[in-house]
Amino acid sequence: MAKGYSRLLFFFSSIFTHLLVLSLAQPNFVIQSCSNDNGNYTTNSAYQTNLNSLLSSISSNNEIDYGFYNESSGQEPDKVNAIALCRGDVSLDVCRGCVKNATQKILQVCPNQKEAIGWYDECMLRYSNNSIFGEMEIQPSLELVSTQNVSSDVNAFNTGLQDLLRNLLLKNGSSHLKFQTGDTTASFQPIYALVQCTPDLSGVICSDCLDQAIAEIPSCCSGKIGGRVLTPSCNFRFEALPFL
Missing domain, CATH: 3.30.430.20 (Gnk2 domain, C-X8-C-X2-C motif)
Incomplete structure (x- = not known):
């Protein structure tokens, strides 16, 4: 009986874990672009450390209240620049939730890319090893x-x-x-x-x-x-x- 109970407990525990993972998963981007032009970064590199630090900073930033984030992390040649932009009509809570999802999803859909961009309906996130602040870029379109x-x-x-x-x-x-x-x-x-x-x-x-x-x-x-x-x-x- 104890053995059967143990198996039943494991079964329901597995279901709960699966549902928890699904509930925590970020929604898919509407569309994304993972650039190969600037190459890849290696795991545990300085670039990855700077990127992770930058995305974490953006996702936890509670001071920005108008839906636009532009931050940098690190020094050349491993410096990372990022921009996050929310659609102008969305609430602050929706904006921050969207940006937080984007900072996690971008690493899943564009692993080890030095440059990437992803769009949700409510926000956009972009990072690059190039200078991107105050400069017009129409590609990718x-x-x-x-x-x-x-x-x-x-x-x-x-x-x-x-x-x-x-x-x-x-x-x-x-x-x-x-x-x-x-x-x-x-x-x-x-x-x-x-x-x-x-x-x-x-x-x-x-x-x-x-x-x-x-x-x-x-x-x-x-x-x-x-x-x-x-x-x-x-x-x-x-x-x-x-x-x-």
């Missing part, structure tokens, strides 16, 4: 596009979409958070959109980044009811339904 097509006039929809985004672009340059949202109707189709840059960019550089991202619409998103273009320095998103 990643796209997420709805499978649904616009049912009305595609040309009119595309024109309305680009007009909306460029109007938000102009407003965005003077924004402290470099974040703007808006909506319109084009060819009887509602469009909800946001544009955002990392706040360390000047208004001119932010506008330039978004202008290049918006220029990708004809090749990536023409006639689609939703889509995103994500770059390290700026991004935009549009949907047929409210998402903010």
